Amino acid sequence: MVEMPAEERLGLDIKRAEQExxxxxxxxxxxxxxxVPQYAALFALAGSPGISGAALARxxxxxxxxxxxxxxxxxxxxxxxxxxHPWHRNVLETRLTERGxxxxxxxxxRAVTIERAxxxxxxxxxxxxxxxxxxxxxxxxxxxxAEL
Amino acid sequence: MVEMPAEERLGLDIKRAEQExxxxxxxxxxxxxxxVPQYAALFALAGSPGISGAALARxxxxxxxxxxxxxxxxxxxxxxxxxxHPWHRNVLETRLTERGxxxxxxxxxRAVTIERAxxxxxxxxxxxxxxxxxxxxxxxxxxxxAEL
DNA sequence: GGGACGATATCAAACCTTTGATGACTATCA
DNA sequence: TGATAGTCATCAAAGGTTTGATATCGTCCC
Numbered sequence: 001m002v003e004m005p006a007e008e009r010l011g012l013d014i015k016r017a018e019q020e021x022x023x024x025x026x027x028x029x030x031x032x033x034x035x036v037p038q039y040a041a042l043f044a045l046a047g048s049p050g051i052s053g054a055a056l057a058r059x060x061x062x063x064x065x066x067x068x069x070x071x072x073x074x075x076x077x078x079x080x081x082x083x084x085h086p087w088h089r090n091v092l093e094t095r096l097t098e099r100g101x102x103x104x105x106x107x108x109x110r111a112v113t114i115e116r117a118x119x120x121x122x123x124x125x126x127x128x129x130x131x132x133x134x135x136x137x138x139x140x141x142x143x144x145x146a147e148l
Numbered sequence: 149m150v151e152m153p154a155e156e157r158l159g160l161d162i163k164r165a166e167q168e169x170x171x172x173x174x175x176x177x178x179x180x181x182x183x184v185p186q187y188a189a190l191f192a193l194a195g196s197p198g199i200s201g202a203a204l205a206r207x208x209x210x211x212x213x214x215x216x217x218x219x220x221x222x223x224x225x226x227x228x229x230x231x232x233h234p235w236h237r238n239v240l241e242t243r244l245t246e247r248g249x250x251x252x253x254x255x256x257x258r259a260v261t262i263e264r265a266x267x268x269x270x271x272x273x274x275x276x277x278x279x280x281x282x283x284x285x286x287x288x289x290x291x292x293x294a295e296l
Numbered sequence: 297g298g299g300a301c302g303a304t305a306t307c308a309a310a311c312c313t314t315t316g317a318t319g320a321c322t323a324t325c326a
Numbered sequence: 327t328g329a330t331a332g333t334c335a336t337c338a339a340a341g342g343t344t345t346g347a348t349a350t351c352g353t354c355c356c
Contacts (some may be wrong), residue, residue, distance in 0.1 A: 003260065004260045004263060004264070004271060006191075006195075008263070008267060009263045009267075010263065010266050010267060010270070010275060010278065010279065011169050011173070011262065011266060013262050013283075014162070014165055014166050014280070014282065015163055015166055015169065015170075015209075016168055016282070016286065016350080017166075017283075017285050017286050017289075018162050018163055018165075018166035019209050020285075020286045020289045020290065021159050021162055021163065021285070021289055022163075023293075024228060024289045024290075024292065024293040024296075025159070026344085027293060028293075028296055029232055032335055034318070035311070035312080035344090036312095037311085037312060037313090042152075042267065047154075052333085052334070052335090053334075053335070054278050054333070054335080055334095060162075061164070061167055062312085062313070062314095063313070063314060063315085064312075064334075064335075065276070065313075065315085065335095065337095065338090066312060066314075068335075068336070069168065069223040069311075069313080070303060070312075071310090073310090073311075073312095074208060080200050083322050085252060085317095086335090087322090088322065088334085089320090089321065089322095090151050090320060090321040090322075090333080090334050090335070091321090091333085091334060091335085092334085092335075094187070108175065109264065110296060112152045113155045113292055113296060114149065114159065114289060114292050114293070114296075115156070116152070116292070117288040117289065117291060117292030118158050118159060118285050118288050118289065118292075119156060119158060120286065120288070121284050121287070121288035122158070122284065122285070124232060129277065129281065130278070130281040130282075130285075131158065131161050133162075133274060133277065133278040133281070134161050134162065134164070134165040134278075135165075136269050136270065137168075137169070137266050137269065137270070137278075138164065138165050138168045139269070140173075140265040140266050140269035141165075141168045141169055141172045141262060141265065141266065142168065142261070143265060143290050144172065144261055144262050144264070144265030144266075145171075145172040145176075145262070148172075148175060148176055148258065148263075153297090172334085173315085183314095183341070183342080184342095185341085185342060185343090186341095200303085200304070200305090201305070202303070202304055202305075203303095203304095209340085210343070211343070211344065212304080212305075212306090213305095213306080213307095213344075213345085214342060214343050214344075215342075216306070217341075217342060217343080218306075218341090218342075221340090221341070221342095229298075235352090236304080236351070236352065237350085237351065237352090238303080238304050238305070238350055238351040238352075239303085239304060239305085239306075239351090240304085243328095
């Protein structure tokens with residue numbers, strides 16, 4: 001029934017790597033009182049102050065509904081603040097608060113050590129190779145997904 | 149404050165690839181009425197009939213609690229059955245039902261097309277390279293995580 | 297036998313995620 | 327002006343995930 005052995009499924013390798021990554025990051029940012037999605041949101045927010053929730057969701061590769069939950073928890077804890085856009089009354093501008101900036105810094109300092117370890121493990125050329133291979137996987141996935 | 153530019157963070161590339169993968173698989177297995185975690189559980193279950201819930205959780209790289217929820221939903225729909233182990237009364241043996249086997253086959257037929265697309269996109273040598281690079285990333289992550 | 301240890305299952309709380317549906321606002325075009 | 331399309335926020339439902347704590351059972355060792 002299963003015509004493709006698990007050993008040949010590259011998706012499992014990608015998934016395993018990503019799960020180890022997210023588990024490590026979870027431990028890293030947790031010391032700053034953040035979850036990985038919260039950290040990702042704060043990180044994107046630091047680079048685009050005043051962005052809308054929907055745009056932030058796109059930046060973090062999640063749905064607007066998922067981002068709403070994350071922002072709600074962040075706002076309750078005073079790490080972000082949301083104000084109605086002066087012109088587009090329908091838009092809520094979101095910004096880091098000072099406390100949010102501090103939390104992001106603390107989390108990022110630890111998260112960077114993970115990224116640093118990955119970058120240091122691979123030579124410059126290998127990094128580009130990995131990136132290129134992953135990109136091609138993504139393209140193949142999109143193609144296959146389109147004609148499913 | 150953010151001393152490492154986002155472009156240098158390989159973790160983002162891994163995460164992006166994995167998210168495209170899981171999104172595509174989600175669409176694929178959904179036609180069979182399954183979620184990705186349910187599909188993963190049934191897949192592992194097919195290879196190890198009578199396995200315990202905790203062992204199944206380890207095989208799927210999730211916590212026993214997460215697997216409990218997945219199995220509860222699968223059992224409610226009659227796709228798996230759980231019986232107490234004859235010797236170890238504390239253990240619940242889990243097995244695929246006939247309906248579960250059918251659902252798994254339907255889901256796997258579609259999921260394999262995704263894996264096939266990835267495997268076809270890359271030459272044999274490239275597959276090994278990708279696998280090796282991902283493995284080294286995992287090792288680096290574990291090392292960094294250990295001394296965090 | 298009795299106690300420590302390990303594996304299993306389970307309850308609870310908090311959070312994240314998706315799909316689907318809805319209402320509101322802005323801008324564009326006829 | 328009015329219709330249309332696009333963007334945004336939000337409610338609801340279902341499912342998955344983690345951490346933390348607890349109870350039971352089986353095994354190993356003293």
